[in-house]
Amino acid sequence: MKYRTHLSSEISEALAGREVIIAGWIHLKRDLGGKKFLIIRDKDGYIQVVISRKEQPKLAELFYELTPESTVSIRGTVKLDKRAPNGYEIVPAEIIVHSRAKAPLPLDVSGKVPADIDTRLRERVLDLRRDESRAYFKIISVALRAIREELYRRGFIEIFTPKIIATATEGGAALFPVAYFGREAYLAQSPQLYKELMAGAFERVFEIAPAWRAEESDTPYHLAEFISIDMEMAFADYNTVMEVLENVVYRAVKAVKEECVKELKILNYEPPDIRLPLKRFKYVDVIKALQEAGHNIKVGDDIGTPELREFCKVVKEDLFFIVDWPSEAKPFYTMPRKDNEMFTESFDLNWRFLELASGSTRVHIKDLLIKRLKEKGLNPESFRYFLKWFDYGIPPHAGWGMGLGRFALMLTGARNIREVTLFPRDKKRLKP
Protein backbone atom coordinates (compact mmCIF):
# COMPACT_ATOMS: atom_id res chain seq x y z
CA MET A 1 0.00 0.00 0.00
CA LYS A 2 1.20 3.49 -0.83
CA TYR A 3 1.77 5.71 2.16
CA ARG A 4 -0.60 8.35 0.87
CA THR A 5 -2.54 9.49 -2.17
CA HIS A 6 -4.10 12.64 -0.72
CA LEU A 7 -3.35 15.20 1.96
CA SER A 8 -6.22 16.23 4.20
CA SER A 9 -6.28 19.52 2.32
CA GLU A 10 -6.72 17.72 -1.00
CA ILE A 11 -9.85 15.87 0.01
CA SER A 12 -13.10 17.52 -0.87
CA GLU A 13 -16.71 16.74 -1.70
CA ALA A 14 -15.62 16.30 -5.31
CA LEU A 15 -13.89 13.07 -4.32
CA ALA A 16 -17.09 11.49 -2.98
CA GLY A 17 -17.10 7.76 -3.54
CA ARG A 18 -13.41 7.65 -4.53
CA GLU A 19 -10.87 5.54 -2.75
CA VAL A 20 -8.02 7.49 -1.18
CA ILE A 21 -5.13 6.82 1.15
CA ILE A 22 -4.54 9.36 3.83
CA ALA A 23 -1.58 9.41 6.20
CA GLY A 24 -0.79 11.22 9.40
CA TRP A 25 -1.09 11.11 13.15
CA ILE A 26 -3.98 9.98 15.30
CA HIS A 27 -5.01 13.27 16.80
CA LEU A 28 -8.13 12.20 18.69
CA LYS A 29 -10.27 9.13 19.20
CA ARG A 30 -13.93 9.23 20.03
CA ASP A 31 -15.66 6.00 20.83
CA LEU A 32 -19.46 5.96 20.81
CA GLY A 33 -19.73 2.20 20.90
CA GLY A 34 -21.31 1.32 17.58
CA LYS A 35 -19.62 4.26 15.88
CA LYS A 36 -15.99 5.16 16.40
CA PHE A 37 -14.30 8.28 15.13
CA LEU A 38 -10.65 8.97 14.43
CA ILE A 39 -9.39 12.44 13.76
CA ILE A 40 -6.28 12.18 11.60
CA ARG A 41 -3.84 15.09 11.46
CA ASP A 42 -1.38 15.75 8.68
CA LYS A 43 0.75 18.74 7.79
CA ASP A 44 -2.19 20.68 6.42
CA GLY A 45 -5.03 19.89 8.79
CA TYR A 46 -7.46 17.30 10.00
CA ILE A 47 -9.80 14.74 8.54
CA GLN A 48 -12.31 12.45 10.20
CA VAL A 49 -12.44 8.69 9.80
CA VAL A 50 -15.56 6.85 10.88
CA ILE A 51 -15.74 3.17 11.80
CA SER A 52 -18.99 1.26 12.21
CA ARG A 53 -18.81 -1.73 14.56
CA LYS A 54 -21.48 -3.56 12.64
CA GLU A 55 -20.03 -3.02 9.18
CA GLN A 56 -16.31 -3.04 10.02
CA PRO A 57 -15.93 -5.33 13.05
CA LYS A 58 -12.23 -5.96 12.46
CA LEU A 59 -11.36 -2.27 12.23
CA ALA A 60 -13.54 -1.64 15.26
CA GLU A 61 -11.31 -4.07 17.16
CA LEU A 62 -8.16 -2.44 15.81
CA PHE A 63 -9.48 0.92 17.00
CA TYR A 64 -8.69 -0.05 20.59
CA GLU A 65 -5.04 -0.60 19.79
CA LEU A 66 -4.59 2.81 18.23
CA THR A 67 -2.95 5.34 20.53
CA PRO A 68 -2.92 9.11 20.09
CA GLU A 69 0.06 10.36 18.04
CA SER A 70 0.64 7.00 16.39
CA THR A 71 1.34 7.40 12.69
CA VAL A 72 -0.96 5.62 10.27
CA SER A 73 -1.95 5.25 6.67
CA ILE A 74 -5.65 4.71 6.09
CA ARG A 75 -7.13 3.46 2.85
CA GLY A 76 -10.80 4.21 2.52
CA THR A 77 -13.63 5.81 0.63
CA VAL A 78 -14.58 9.45 0.77
CA LYS A 79 -18.16 9.69 1.96
CA LEU A 80 -20.35 12.74 2.04
CA ASP A 81 -22.23 13.17 5.30
CA LYS A 82 -23.78 16.32 6.65
CA ARG A 83 -22.89 15.20 10.17
CA ALA A 84 -19.15 15.08 9.42
CA PRO A 85 -16.84 18.08 9.83
CA ASN A 86 -16.73 19.94 6.49
CA GLY A 87 -19.41 17.56 5.21
CA TYR A 88 -17.19 14.61 4.35
CA GLU A 89 -15.22 11.84 6.02
CA ILE A 90 -13.34 8.65 5.27
CA VAL A 91 -14.85 5.18 5.62
CA PRO A 92 -11.79 2.99 6.04
CA ALA A 93 -11.09 -0.35 4.42
CA GLU A 94 -7.60 -0.74 5.84
CA ILE A 95 -5.56 0.90 8.58
CA ILE A 96 -1.79 0.48 8.67
CA VAL A 97 0.04 1.52 11.83
CA HIS A 98 3.51 2.75 10.91
CA SER A 99 4.59 3.67 14.41
CA ARG A 100 2.63 3.12 17.57
CA ALA A 101 2.94 5.91 20.13
CA LYS A 102 3.44 5.10 23.78
CA ALA A 103 0.66 6.13 26.14
CA PRO A 104 0.12 8.30 28.00
CA LEU A 105 1.79 11.16 26.16
CA PRO A 106 4.07 13.45 28.15
CA LEU A 107 2.23 16.39 26.64
CA ASP A 108 -1.30 16.91 25.38
CA VAL A 109 -0.97 17.57 21.65
CA SER A 110 -4.69 17.99 21.08
CA GLY A 111 -4.74 21.23 23.08
CA LYS A 112 -7.19 20.26 25.81
CA VAL A 113 -4.73 20.72 28.67
CA PRO A 114 -2.17 23.52 28.47
CA ALA A 115 1.46 22.94 29.45
CA ASP A 116 4.16 25.27 30.77
CA ILE A 117 6.77 26.40 28.30
CA ASP A 118 9.39 24.52 30.28
CA THR A 119 7.49 21.25 29.89
CA ARG A 120 6.80 21.98 26.25
CA LEU A 121 10.45 22.60 25.46
CA ARG A 122 11.38 19.38 27.21
CA GLU A 123 8.81 17.52 25.08
CA ARG A 124 9.49 19.76 22.12
CA VAL A 125 8.84 17.37 19.24
CA LEU A 126 5.36 16.62 20.54
CA ASP A 127 4.87 20.30 21.27
CA LEU A 128 5.78 21.19 17.70
CA ARG A 129 2.83 19.08 16.51
CA ARG A 130 0.42 21.46 18.22
CA ASP A 131 -1.47 23.89 16.00
CA GLU A 132 0.03 26.96 17.70
CA SER A 133 3.59 25.75 17.35
CA ARG A 134 3.15 24.78 13.73
CA ALA A 135 1.59 28.19 13.06
CA TYR A 136 4.65 29.95 14.49
CA PHE A 137 7.05 28.15 12.22
CA LYS A 138 4.90 28.45 9.13
CA ILE A 139 4.76 32.21 9.66
CA ILE A 140 8.51 32.42 10.15
CA SER A 141 9.10 30.47 6.97
CA VAL A 142 6.81 32.73 4.95
CA ALA A 143 8.53 35.80 6.41
CA LEU A 144 11.97 34.43 5.59
CA ARG A 145 11.01 33.81 1.99
CA ALA A 146 9.67 37.36 1.68
CA ILE A 147 12.83 38.78 3.22
CA ARG A 148 14.99 36.86 0.77
CA GLU A 149 12.80 37.89 -2.17
CA GLU A 150 13.01 41.55 -1.24
CA LEU A 151 16.78 41.45 -0.85
CA TYR A 152 17.29 39.50 -4.10
CA ARG A 153 15.00 41.98 -5.84
CA ARG A 154 17.30 44.75 -4.70
CA GLY A 155 20.35 43.05 -6.12
CA PHE A 156 21.75 41.37 -3.01
CA ILE A 157 23.38 37.98 -3.10
CA GLU A 158 23.17 35.47 -0.27
CA ILE A 159 26.45 34.42 1.31
CA PHE A 160 27.78 32.36 4.18
CA THR A 161 30.63 33.60 6.31
CA PRO A 162 32.67 31.37 8.62
CA LYS A 163 31.17 30.50 11.96
CA ILE A 164 34.38 29.23 13.51
CA ILE A 165 36.63 32.19 13.99
CA ALA A 166 40.08 32.86 15.41
CA THR A 167 39.45 35.97 17.50
CA ALA A 168 36.68 38.10 18.86
CA THR A 169 35.13 39.96 15.95
CA GLU A 170 34.35 43.11 17.82
CA GLY A 171 34.97 42.75 21.49
CA GLY A 172 32.14 43.17 23.94
CA ALA A 173 30.02 40.06 23.91
CA ALA A 174 31.50 36.89 25.36
CA LEU A 175 32.27 34.09 22.93
CA PHE A 176 31.97 30.33 23.15
CA PRO A 177 35.37 28.69 22.85
CA VAL A 178 35.84 25.79 20.46
CA ALA A 179 38.66 23.25 20.43
CA TYR A 180 40.01 23.56 16.90
CA PHE A 181 42.71 21.02 16.10
CA GLY A 182 44.60 21.92 19.22
CA ARG A 183 44.16 25.63 18.73
CA GLU A 184 41.88 28.15 20.36
CA ALA A 185 38.88 29.18 18.28
CA TYR A 186 35.42 30.62 18.90
CA LEU A 187 31.88 30.49 17.60
CA ALA A 188 31.08 33.69 15.72
CA GLN A 189 29.01 36.24 17.63
CA SER A 190 28.20 37.98 14.35
CA PRO A 191 29.21 37.94 10.68
CA GLN A 192 30.03 41.62 11.02
CA LEU A 193 33.60 41.91 9.85
CA TYR A 194 33.28 39.29 7.11
CA LYS A 195 30.13 40.77 5.67
CA GLU A 196 31.79 44.19 5.53
CA LEU A 197 34.68 42.71 3.58
CA MET A 198 32.21 40.95 1.27
CA ALA A 199 30.54 44.27 0.55
CA GLY A 200 33.99 45.17 -0.68
CA ALA A 201 33.77 42.33 -3.19
CA PHE A 202 30.09 41.83 -4.08
CA GLU A 203 28.69 45.24 -3.09
CA ARG A 204 25.39 43.88 -1.81
CA VAL A 205 25.36 40.80 0.39
CA PHE A 206 23.15 39.22 2.99
CA GLU A 207 23.35 36.23 5.23
CA ILE A 208 20.77 34.39 7.30
CA ALA A 209 22.65 32.25 9.77
CA PRO A 210 23.14 31.40 13.42
CA ALA A 211 25.23 33.50 15.78
CA TRP A 212 26.32 32.74 19.33
CA ARG A 213 26.68 34.83 22.46
CA ALA A 214 28.02 33.45 25.71
CA GLU A 215 26.26 36.14 27.73
CA GLU A 216 24.56 35.78 31.10
CA SER A 217 21.39 37.12 29.54
CA ASP A 218 18.33 35.45 31.01
CA THR A 219 15.27 37.05 29.44
CA PRO A 220 12.43 36.11 27.08
CA TYR A 221 14.32 37.95 24.29
CA HIS A 222 17.83 36.52 24.48
CA LEU A 223 19.27 33.20 23.44
CA ALA A 224 22.80 31.85 23.39
CA GLU A 225 22.19 30.70 19.81
CA PHE A 226 20.01 32.74 17.48
CA ILE A 227 19.40 33.33 13.81
CA SER A 228 20.66 36.66 12.57
CA ILE A 229 19.58 38.28 9.33
CA ASP A 230 22.51 40.40 8.22
CA MET A 231 23.07 42.61 5.23
CA GLU A 232 25.82 44.89 4.05
CA MET A 233 25.70 47.30 1.15
CA ALA A 234 28.50 49.20 -0.59
CA PHE A 235 28.18 52.80 -1.72
CA ALA A 236 25.39 53.32 0.77
CA ASP A 237 24.96 55.08 4.08
CA TYR A 238 22.69 54.37 7.01
CA ASN A 239 19.74 56.19 5.49
CA THR A 240 19.84 53.91 2.45
CA VAL A 241 20.02 50.68 4.45
CA MET A 242 17.31 51.88 6.82
CA GLU A 243 15.09 52.19 3.81
CA VAL A 244 16.02 48.66 2.73
CA LEU A 245 15.26 47.41 6.22
CA GLU A 246 11.84 48.99 6.48
CA ASN A 247 10.93 47.61 3.07
CA VAL A 248 12.12 44.15 4.08
CA VAL A 249 9.97 44.37 7.20
CA TYR A 250 7.04 45.69 5.19
CA ARG A 251 7.25 42.85 2.67
CA ALA A 252 7.57 40.22 5.34
CA VAL A 253 4.55 41.47 7.25
CA LYS A 254 2.55 41.75 4.05
CA ALA A 255 3.41 38.20 3.03
CA VAL A 256 2.48 36.85 6.45
CA LYS A 257 -0.84 38.69 6.48
CA GLU A 258 -1.68 37.42 3.00
CA GLU A 259 -0.43 33.85 3.21
CA CYS A 260 -0.89 32.95 6.86
CA VAL A 261 -4.54 33.80 7.46
CA LYS A 262 -5.20 30.37 8.96
CA GLU A 263 -2.10 30.50 11.18
CA LEU A 264 -2.83 34.01 12.46
CA LYS A 265 -6.34 32.90 13.30
CA ILE A 266 -4.98 29.95 15.26
CA LEU A 267 -2.75 32.37 17.17
CA ASN A 268 -5.54 34.93 17.45
CA TYR A 269 -3.07 37.60 16.45
CA GLU A 270 -2.75 40.32 13.85
CA PRO A 271 0.72 41.75 13.09
CA PRO A 272 0.91 45.55 13.14
CA ASP A 273 -0.06 47.50 10.05
CA ILE A 274 3.02 49.15 8.61
CA ARG A 275 3.04 52.52 6.92
CA LEU A 276 6.29 53.57 5.31
CA PRO A 277 8.41 55.41 6.02
CA LEU A 278 8.66 54.39 9.66
CA LYS A 279 9.18 57.22 12.13
CA ARG A 280 12.81 58.11 12.88
CA PHE A 281 13.50 59.52 16.34
CA LYS A 282 16.85 61.06 17.12
CA TYR A 283 18.58 59.52 20.10
CA VAL A 284 18.94 62.92 21.80
CA ASP A 285 15.22 63.57 21.38
CA VAL A 286 14.39 60.21 22.92
CA ILE A 287 16.57 61.09 25.91
CA LYS A 288 14.87 64.47 26.15
CA ALA A 289 11.41 62.86 26.08
CA LEU A 290 12.44 60.40 28.77
CA GLN A 291 13.85 63.14 30.95
CA GLU A 292 10.58 65.03 30.60
CA ALA A 293 8.77 61.85 31.62
CA GLY A 294 10.83 61.88 34.80
CA HIS A 295 13.50 59.29 33.99
CA ASN A 296 16.96 59.68 35.36
CA ILE A 297 18.83 59.35 32.08
CA LYS A 298 21.39 61.51 30.31
CA VAL A 299 22.91 61.83 26.86
CA GLY A 300 25.48 59.09 26.43
CA ASP A 301 23.52 56.47 28.38
CA ASP A 302 22.17 53.41 26.70
CA ILE A 303 18.38 53.26 26.71
CA GLY A 304 17.16 50.42 28.92
CA THR A 305 14.09 48.25 28.53
CA PRO A 306 11.89 50.12 31.06
CA GLU A 307 12.75 53.40 29.31
CA LEU A 308 11.89 51.97 25.91
CA ARG A 309 8.56 50.71 27.25
CA GLU A 310 7.86 54.21 28.45
CA PHE A 311 9.02 55.86 25.24
CA CYS A 312 6.80 53.91 22.88
CA LYS A 313 3.85 54.66 25.11
CA VAL A 314 4.65 58.38 25.05
CA VAL A 315 5.08 58.59 21.27
CA LYS A 316 2.32 56.05 20.57
CA GLU A 317 4.41 54.21 18.01
CA ASP A 318 4.90 50.44 17.88
CA LEU A 319 7.57 50.23 15.20
CA PHE A 320 10.13 52.98 14.88
CA PHE A 321 13.79 53.84 14.42
CA ILE A 322 16.02 55.51 16.97
CA VAL A 323 18.87 57.15 15.03
CA ASP A 324 22.18 58.89 15.68
CA TRP A 325 23.34 57.04 18.76
CA PRO A 326 26.30 58.30 20.77
CA SER A 327 29.70 56.85 19.90
CA GLU A 328 30.13 55.15 23.27
CA ALA A 329 26.93 53.15 22.79
CA LYS A 330 27.93 51.73 19.41
CA PRO A 331 30.75 49.43 18.27
CA PHE A 332 34.04 50.59 16.78
CA TYR A 333 33.05 50.05 13.15
CA THR A 334 30.23 52.60 13.44
CA MET A 335 30.83 55.79 11.45
CA PRO A 336 30.88 59.01 13.48
CA ARG A 337 28.72 61.83 12.24
CA LYS A 338 30.58 64.43 10.21
CA ASP A 339 28.96 67.35 12.04
CA ASN A 340 29.55 65.96 15.55
CA GLU A 341 31.73 62.95 16.18
CA MET A 342 30.20 62.41 19.60
CA PHE A 343 27.36 60.81 17.67
CA THR A 344 27.21 58.20 14.95
CA GLU A 345 25.38 57.41 11.75
CA SER A 346 23.51 54.57 13.38
CA PHE A 347 20.04 53.26 14.11
CA ASP A 348 18.05 50.72 16.05
CA LEU A 349 14.75 49.39 14.79
CA ASN A 350 12.42 48.91 17.73
CA TRP A 351 9.15 47.10 18.06
CA ARG A 352 7.79 48.52 21.27
CA PHE A 353 10.57 47.95 23.82
CA LEU A 354 12.28 45.29 21.77
CA GLU A 355 15.33 45.98 19.64
CA LEU A 356 14.67 44.09 16.42
CA ALA A 357 17.60 45.32 14.38
CA SER A 358 20.50 47.68 14.53
CA GLY A 359 22.70 49.10 11.85
CA SER A 360 24.91 51.94 10.76
CA THR A 361 27.15 53.48 8.23
CA ARG A 362 30.44 51.64 8.72
CA VAL A 363 33.90 53.10 8.94
CA HIS A 364 35.72 52.32 5.67
CA ILE A 365 38.86 54.37 6.40
CA LYS A 366 41.63 52.36 7.99
CA ASP A 367 43.11 55.13 10.15
CA LEU A 368 39.73 55.98 11.56
CA LEU A 369 39.03 52.32 12.30
CA ILE A 370 42.28 52.06 14.24
CA LYS A 371 41.43 55.22 16.17
CA ARG A 372 37.96 53.89 16.99
CA LEU A 373 39.36 50.52 18.08
CA LYS A 374 41.70 52.26 20.50
CA GLU A 375 38.88 54.43 21.87
CA LYS A 376 36.97 51.23 22.61
CA GLY A 377 39.95 49.78 24.43
CA LEU A 378 40.55 47.14 21.75
CA ASN A 379 43.93 46.21 20.35
CA PRO A 380 44.21 46.98 16.60
CA GLU A 381 46.85 44.28 16.34
CA SER A 382 44.27 41.56 16.97
CA PHE A 383 42.22 42.93 14.07
CA ARG A 384 45.20 42.91 11.69
CA TYR A 385 43.67 40.46 9.23
CA PHE A 386 40.52 42.50 9.08
CA LEU A 387 42.23 45.86 8.80
CA LYS A 388 44.68 44.97 6.06
CA TRP A 389 41.93 44.75 3.45
CA PHE A 390 41.12 48.38 4.09
CA ASP A 391 44.38 49.14 2.24
CA TYR A 392 42.80 47.86 -0.96
CA GLY A 393 39.72 49.86 -1.78
CA ILE A 394 36.98 48.98 0.68
CA PRO A 395 34.09 51.18 -0.48
CA PRO A 396 31.90 53.29 1.76
CA HIS A 397 29.24 50.92 3.07
CA ALA A 398 26.46 50.42 5.54
CA GLY A 399 24.41 47.53 6.86
CA TRP A 400 22.27 46.06 9.57
CA GLY A 401 21.54 42.91 11.48
CA MET A 402 18.14 41.74 12.61
CA GLY A 403 17.31 38.98 15.05
CA LEU A 404 14.94 36.53 13.39
CA GLY A 405 13.46 35.35 16.68
CA ARG A 406 12.69 38.87 17.83
CA PHE A 407 11.15 39.71 14.49
CA ALA A 408 9.09 36.55 14.80
CA LEU A 409 7.71 37.80 18.11
CA MET A 410 6.30 40.78 16.25
CA LEU A 411 4.93 38.60 13.48
CA THR A 412 3.27 36.01 15.72
CA GLY A 413 2.49 37.77 19.00
CA ALA A 414 4.51 35.18 20.92
CA ARG A 415 5.79 36.44 24.25
CA ASN A 416 8.96 34.40 24.52
CA ILE A 417 11.68 33.93 21.90
CA ARG A 418 11.84 30.26 22.91
CA GLU A 419 8.34 29.81 21.45
CA VAL A 420 9.59 30.72 18.00
CA THR A 421 12.86 28.79 18.19
CA LEU A 422 12.72 25.06 17.47
CA PHE A 423 15.24 23.99 20.10
CA PRO A 424 16.29 27.07 22.04
CA ARG A 425 19.72 27.29 23.59
CA ASP A 426 19.94 29.44 26.67
CA LYS A 427 21.94 29.64 29.86
CA LYS A 428 20.15 26.64 31.32
CA ARG A 429 19.02 24.73 28.25
CA LEU A 430 21.30 22.59 26.13
CA LYS A 431 18.89 19.71 25.54
CA PRO A 432 16.95 18.64 23.62
Next chain:
RNA sequence: GCCGCGGUAGUAUAGCCCGGCCUAGUAUGCGGGCCUGUCGAGCCCGUGACCCGGGUUCAAAUCCCGGCCGCGGCGCCA
Protein backbone atom coordinates in the same frame (compact mmCIF):
# COMPACT_ATOMS: atom_id res chain seq x y z
C1' G B 1 24.30 38.06 38.56
C1' C B 2 20.12 40.89 41.35
C1' C B 3 14.76 41.33 42.70
C1' G B 4 9.79 39.11 42.79
C1' C B 5 6.71 34.81 42.39
C1' G B 6 6.52 29.68 42.21
C1' G B 7 7.72 23.90 42.39
C1' U B 8 1.33 19.02 44.33
C1' A B 9 -0.31 12.43 39.57
C1' G B 10 1.86 12.03 32.40
C1' U B 11 -0.18 17.30 31.82
C1' A B 12 -2.59 21.59 34.06
C1' U B 13 -4.39 23.08 38.64
C1' A B 14 -7.10 23.35 44.12
C1' G B 15 -5.35 23.01 49.03
C1' C B 16 -0.62 26.50 51.85
C1' C B 17 -2.01 32.74 54.48
C1' C B 18 -5.04 30.52 59.44
C1' G B 19 -0.47 23.05 60.71
C1' G B 20 -4.75 18.19 62.52
C1' C B 21 -11.12 17.83 59.31
C1' C B 22 -5.94 15.49 53.33
C1' U B 23 -7.39 8.49 53.28
C1' A B 24 -4.51 15.41 49.20
C1' G B 25 -9.87 17.75 45.61
C1' U B 26 -10.73 18.91 40.19
C1' A B 27 -9.85 18.68 34.85
C1' U B 28 -7.39 16.09 31.14
C1' G B 29 -4.75 11.65 30.14
C1' C B 30 -4.36 6.38 31.01
C1' G B 31 -7.07 1.22 32.13
C1' G B 32 -12.03 -0.99 32.27
C1' G B 33 -17.53 -0.71 31.34
C1' C B 34 -22.14 1.46 28.72
C1' C B 35 -23.45 3.96 24.30
C1' U B 36 -24.59 3.99 16.08
C1' G B 37 -23.03 10.80 14.67
C1' U B 38 -19.09 12.41 17.85
C1' C B 39 -16.79 17.18 16.64
C1' G B 40 -13.56 19.87 24.11
C1' A B 41 -18.74 13.67 23.00
C1' G B 42 -21.41 11.93 27.49
C1' C B 43 -22.15 8.70 31.83
C1' C B 44 -20.11 4.91 35.53
C1' C B 45 -15.75 2.43 37.91
C1' G B 46 -10.58 2.46 38.52
C1' U B 47 -5.41 4.54 38.19
C1' G B 48 -1.72 7.96 39.46
C1' A B 49 1.30 13.35 42.92
C1' C B 50 3.05 16.98 47.79
C1' C B 51 11.24 19.05 44.17
C1' C B 52 15.60 17.58 47.58
C1' G B 53 17.90 18.02 52.51
C1' G B 54 17.60 19.83 57.40
C1' G B 55 14.67 22.13 61.39
C1' U B 56 10.17 23.61 64.54
C1' U B 57 5.93 20.73 66.45
C1' C B 58 2.28 15.72 69.73
C1' A B 59 1.32 16.58 64.37
C1' A B 60 4.09 19.59 58.18
C1' A B 61 1.80 19.64 51.23
C1' U B 62 0.98 23.76 54.77
C1' C B 63 5.67 27.20 59.19
C1' C B 64 11.41 28.18 59.20
C1' C B 65 16.52 27.50 56.92
C1' G B 66 19.63 25.74 52.87
C1' G B 67 19.97 23.71 47.99
C1' C B 68 18.26 22.65 43.10
C1' C B 69 14.86 23.87 39.27
C1' G B 70 11.22 27.05 36.70
C1' C B 71 8.62 31.65 35.26
C1' G B 72 8.54 37.02 35.18
C1' G B 73 11.06 41.86 35.88
C1' C B 74 15.95 43.93 35.44
C1' G B 75 21.10 43.77 34.45
C1' C B 76 24.73 41.98 31.13
C1' C B 77 24.61 42.08 25.68
C1' A B 78 25.67 44.76 17.83
